[in-house]
Amino acid sequence: MSLWQQCLEQLENQLNAQQFNTWIRPLQAVEEDESLRLLAPNRFVLDWVNERFIDNIRNIVTQIGTGDQHQVVLEIGSRERKTQEPAVRVAKVANNTAKQEDKRRANFRRREDQSQIHYVSNIRDEFTFSSFVEGKSNQIAKAASVQIGENPGVAYNPLFIYGGVGLGKTHLMHAVGNLMLEKKQESRVIYVHSERFVADMVKALQHNAIDDFKRYYRSVDALLIDDIQFFAGKERSQEELFHTFNTLIEGQRQIIISCDRYPKEIDGLEERLKSRFGWGLTVAIEPPELETRVAILMSKAQQMNVELPHEVAFFMAKRIRSNVRELEGALRRVIANSRFMARPITLDFAKDALRDLLAAQDKLVTIENIQKTVAEYFKIRVADLLSKKRSRSVARPRQLAMALAKELTNHSLPEIGDVFGGRDHTTVLHGCKKIRELRDSDVRVNEDYQNLLRILTT
Amino acid sequence: MSANTSIKQLPLSMWLRQGATFDSYVSAANQQLLDNIRNVAALGEEHFIFIWGAEGVGKTHLLQAACHAATNAGNSSVYLPMQEAAQFAPEMLEDLEQMTLVTIDNIDAVAGDQAWETALFNLYNRVRDNGECRLIVSAHQPLASLGLRLPDLLSRLSWGLVYQVQAMTDEEKLQALKQGADSRGFELPDEVANYLLRHYQRQTAALFDLLERLDQRSLAEQRRLTIPFVKQVIETDFRSSKE
Numbered sequence: 159m160s161l162w163q164q165c166l167e168q169l170e171n172q173l174n175a176q177q178f179n180t181w182i183r184p185l186q187a188v189e190e191d192e193s194l195r196l197l198a199p200n201r202f203v204l205d206w207v208n209e210r211f212i213d214n215i216r217n218i219v220t221q222i223g224t225g226d227q228h229q230v231v232l233e234i235g236s237r238e239r240k241t242q243e244p245a246v247r248v249a250k251v252a253n254n255t256a257k258q259e260d261k262r263r264a265n266f267r268r269r270e271d272q273s274q275i276h277y278v279s280n281i282r283d284e285f286t287f288s289s290f291v292e293g294k295s296n297q298i299a300k301a302a303s304v305q306i307g308e309n310p311g312v313a314y315n316p317l318f319i320y321g322g323v324g325l326g327k328t329h330l331m332h333a334v335g336n337l338m339l340e341k342k343q344e345s346r347v348i349y350v351h352s353e354r355f356v357a358d359m360v361k362a363l364q365h366n367a368i369d370d371f372k373r374y375y376r377s378v379d380a381l382l383i384d385d386i387q388f389f390a391g392k393e394r395s396q397e398e399l400f401h402t403f404n405t406l407i408e409g410q411r412q413i414i415i416s417c418d419r420y421p422k423e424i425d426g427l428e429e430r431l432k433s434r435f436g437w438g439l440t441v442a443i444e445p446p447e448l449e450t451r452v453a454i455l456m457s458k459a460q461q462m463n464v465e466l467p468h469e470v471a472f473f474m475a476k477r478i479r480s481n482v483r484e485l486e487g488a489l490r491r492v493i494a495n496s497r498f499m500a501r502p503i504t505l506d507f508a509k510d511a512l513r514d515l516l517a518a519q520d521k522l523v524t525i526e527n528i529q530k531t532v533a534e535y536f537k538i539r540v541a542d543l544l545s546k547k548r549s550r551s552v553a554r555p556r557q558l559a560m561a562l563a564k565e566l567t568n569h570s571l572p573e574i575g576d577v578f579g580g581r582d583h584t585t586v587l588h589g590c591k592k593i594r595e596l597r598d599s600d601v602r603v604n605e606d607y608q609n610l611l612r613i614l615t616t
Numbered sequence: 617m618s619a620n621t622s623i624k625q626l627p628l629s630m631w632l633r634q635g636a637t638f639d640s641y642v643s644a645a646n647q648q649l650l651d652n653i654r655n656v657a658a659l660g661e662e663h664f665i666f667i668w669g670a671e672g673v674g675k676t677h678l679l680q681a682a683c684h685a686a687t688n689a690g691n692s693s694v695y696l697p698m699q700e701a702a703q704f705a706p707e708m709l710e711d712l713e714q715m716t717l718v719t720i721d722n723i724d725a726v727a728g729d730q731a732w733e734t735a736l737f738n739l740y741n742r743v744r745d746n747g748e749c750r751l752i753v754s755a756h757q758p759l760a761s762l763g764l765r766l767p768d769l770l771s772r773l774s775w776g777l778v779y780q781v782q783a784m785t786d787e788e789k790l791q792a793l794k795q796g797a798d799s800r801g802f803e804l805p806d807e808v809a810n811y812l813l814r815h816y817q818r819q820t821a822a823l824f825d826l827l828e829r830l831d832q833r834s835l836a837e838q839r840r841l842t843i844p845f846v847k848q849v850i851e852t853d854f855r856s857s858k859e
Contacts, residue, residue: 166687175636179680179695184715186692199694199715202708236692236714280745324771353738385768388734418767483775490662490777498648514780518668518758 161194161219161228162187168218173211181207186237194219194228197235204234275374280349281339285332291457293450296326299441303330306412307337310345310380314439316403316413320420321443322612324481327416330443331382334414338380347380352388356395363394372398376405380412386435387417390426400431407437445612446482451475454482455489464493470508477516480615488512523566523614525577531614532559535606544579554603557589562610564590636680640799642792643674645782650678652777656750657682657717658689663744664776668755672819673781675754679719682752691716698725698732706735713742713749723773724755727763737769751776784820786813796824800831804841811843816850829853 170178184203188195196215198204207215216230287307292300299321305313317334319327335347355375362371375381381402389396406413417424420442421435446454452468452475459466470492478485495511496503533540536555543556556578563574564586571583578586596603638654649667656662667675679695686693692715696708699722712718718739726732743749753773755762758780764770784792790809797804804827816826830841830849839845 175680176695176697176700179683179719180697180700183683183687184692184694184712199712200708200710202705202710206708236711323767324775351741353734353741357738481771481774483771487774487776487778491779494652494662494777495648498651515758515778518780519760522758522760 160187161189161222162196164222165194165215165218168222169211169215172214177211181211185232186235188237192229193231195231195233197233197237199234199236201234204232208232275370275377277346277348277374277378279335279339279347281335281347282332283336285329286336287333289457289461290326290329290333291446291450291454293446293453295444295446295450296330299327299330299443302439302441303334303414304337306414307334308341310334310338310412311410315407315410316415316435316438318415318417318421318435318438318440319443320417320440322418322445322481324483325443325445326482327443328384331384331414331416335380335382338412345380346378347382348375348378349382349384351384352386355383355399356388356392359395359398372402375402378406378411380414381406382414384416385418386415386427387419387424389431390424393428396428396431400428400434403431403434407434413438445479445608448475451479451482451485455485458486458489459493462489462493464496464503466503467505469505470503473505473508474512477512477519478615480612488515491515519615525563525567525569525574528559528562528566528614529577532562532610535610535613546579557593558603558607558610560586560589561593561607562614565611566614636677637684638681640792640795641674641677641681642788642795643782643784644788645784646674646779649779649781652779653678653682653752654685656752657685657693659691659716659748659750662777663750664740664773665752666755666759666773666776666778667752667781668758668779669781670783671756672817672821673783674820675781676721676821678781679721679752679754682717682719686717693717693719695719695721697721698723701726701729701732706731709735709739712739713746715749717750717752718743719752719754721754722756723753724757724762728765730765733764733766733769737766737772740769740772754781789813789818789820789823792820793823793827796827797831800827802831802834802841808841808843808846811846815847826850826853 166182169182173182181203184199185207186197188197196207198207212230212232219228219230287300287304290296290300299319302314302317303319306317319330321327331349335349338345338347359368359371362368375398383399389399403413415435421432421440424432452471455471455474456466456468459471466489474485474488474492478488492503492508492511496507501507529540529543532555533543536551538552538555542552543559545552547553560574560578563569564571567574571586575581575583575586593603593607597607598604638650641650643650652662652665653667656665667678669675676697683693683695694712694715694717696704696719698720720736723736726736740751743751757763759770759774759778762770764773790806790813793809793812794804794806812823812826816823826849830846833839833849834841834845
């Protein structure tokens with residue numbers, strides 16, 4: 159047994175389980191002739207261990223040391239850690255097929271020779287256009303993305319894709335990146351999440367490497383920035399993004415931005431950035447409708463080599479409507495159950511497998527909750543919803559709430575009428591009908607309905 | 617730190633104590649969940665699991681057992697109890713994707729806290745980018761009821777496998793208590809185990825804490841585990857908790 163293993167055994171007995179698992183377990187040991195080097199994953203863990211546990215560890219090492227005087231050294235690091243650039247984090251390009259990885263490595267190496275910059279594309283192979291399921295809700299965004307992949311920097315620049323979480327924005331960005339790389343292997347296509355951009359910039363500033371950072375992002379062929387709303391309130395990062403943006407657009411290099419809302423609605427973002435985001439094309443991705451959700455499930459199952467009966471996909475798509483991630487999670491669960499029990503996936507089987515997941519969802523959607531959510535959404539009081547007031551500003555939200563109650567709960571019309579201030583069931587029926595009509599004729603009403611549906615079922 | 621002083625007070629049995637492992641986890645209703653957590657800890661196909669269940673159903677045990685298994689396989693792991701988050705800072709999540717297994721207990725404790733939610737969201741993304749790290753997260757509530765303010769984090773947590781941890785039956789609790797006693801090197805007679813189930817808090821975690829104290833006290837006082845002795849320990853506990 160190694161010195162550190164012996165040490166661990168003693169520590170496990172001395173400390174409580176939580177202390178041991180939180181602070182001692184993450185330490186990785188490197189045993190050398192005269193020293194025991196302990197690697198902590200980050201500064202925080204290092205400081206904590208230094209303050210509270212290091213004396214204890216030293217005592218134990220001295221006790222069990224077989225005559226050798228082992229010096230215990232605590233530092234930040236990881237045995238498996240990849241080297242990190244000060245300005246730009248060099249992460250592993252995950253899940254690449256070996257061939258493509260070689261291809262990209264060669265590509266990066268070549269660039270590296272030229273400019274001394276390591277480019278890391280972060281583009282994920284599995285997100286392609288062929289694995290993207292198209293439907294009414296996303297076809298414009300997809301068409302624009304394909305055009306950009308074919309003609310980067312020319313067609314629409316920047317492309318601004320917005321929509322709720324888990325609807326496929328990131329998938330589209332990666333798909334464009336993959337298409338660009340397919341067309342031109344040596345393209346410097348960089349995907350980066352906004353938080354990563356901000357965090358790397360902070361690190362670059364700390365390490366006096368801000369010039370490298372600037373050079374890196376300003377010299378790419380295409381920059382794909384995800385979740386731009388995370389720049390909100392970060393002025394220094396916005397400043398840097400602004401200049402990067404200008405340099406790239408001037409050089410006809412492609413920029414793709416994703417966001418959870420329309421550019422003008424991002425709070426805490428400079429006006430000059432917002433207006434620039436609108437220079438090219440702005441497209442929305444809506445939550446997928448039922449048929450698309452079914453198609454997504456079928457396609458995902460096929461990728462996972464699982465036979466998914468259509469009626470099961472239909473059942474799941476009907477019950478899980480919030481976003482694609484949750485659909486995929488539910489599919490994983492059904493597949494895991496089927497593998498564990500070695501049984502084929504049938505409708506009854508799927509219902510059983512998803513019981514806890516769906517029960518949790520059902521529990522949440524009560525009429526009271528719908529009333530509260532709708533009132534909050536329209537900034538009115540729940541009491542108004544239940545009152546006799548008939549002004550438009552109250553009546554419309556009330557009808558929406560009724561329609562949602564009919565859609566999302568199992569309550570009957572009279573029951574719904576009852577909890578809406580003792581109204582008649584025909585009033586509820588009228589409200590539901592009115593909303594159905596308005597959703598077809600008034601975009602805003604439809605949008606409100608969809609938003610509320612999403613809030614209530616996420 | 618009191619670690620040094622408290623060591624002296626602990627009886628010998630503490631040195632024999634076993635941490636939480638998969639083998640000491642008893643529950644028929646959670647077999648599939650257990651199987652999947654084992655797989656994740658053994659670097660299987662799935663990368664993310666979110667588990668939820670009421671207080672005391674054994675979530676912490678499962679998470680720590682996963683860490684234990686990872687260590688045994690020569691992999692690095694870390695356990696982060698978010699109920700202690702007030703003591704920590706979100707910076708402690710930095711670079712944790714370099715670990716092989718990251719487990720986050722009681723994520724609901726930081727739900728609604730913007731700094732923590734953002735840090736967890738970033739950790740999730742880094743874990744996913746890294747491709748080799750696995751993440752297990754636990755909570756008391758199902759995802760939709762957690763009160764997370766960052767929809768991005770919520771949707772990511774729903775992406776992987778999601779399981780509700782079922783509570784143990786009384787029969788299973790009995791078996792688990794006896795097994796727990798056995799691994800600590802003492803025997804828990806049936807009538808005493810039954811007494812514990814009927815007269816003490818029914819949550820598994822609380823029962824096991826009590827078992828730990830019974831072990832210490834019986835060793836320290838050289839007493840056999842009888843119902844009067846157990847009563848006495850529970851009463852002293854109760855009095856000291858009121859002080």
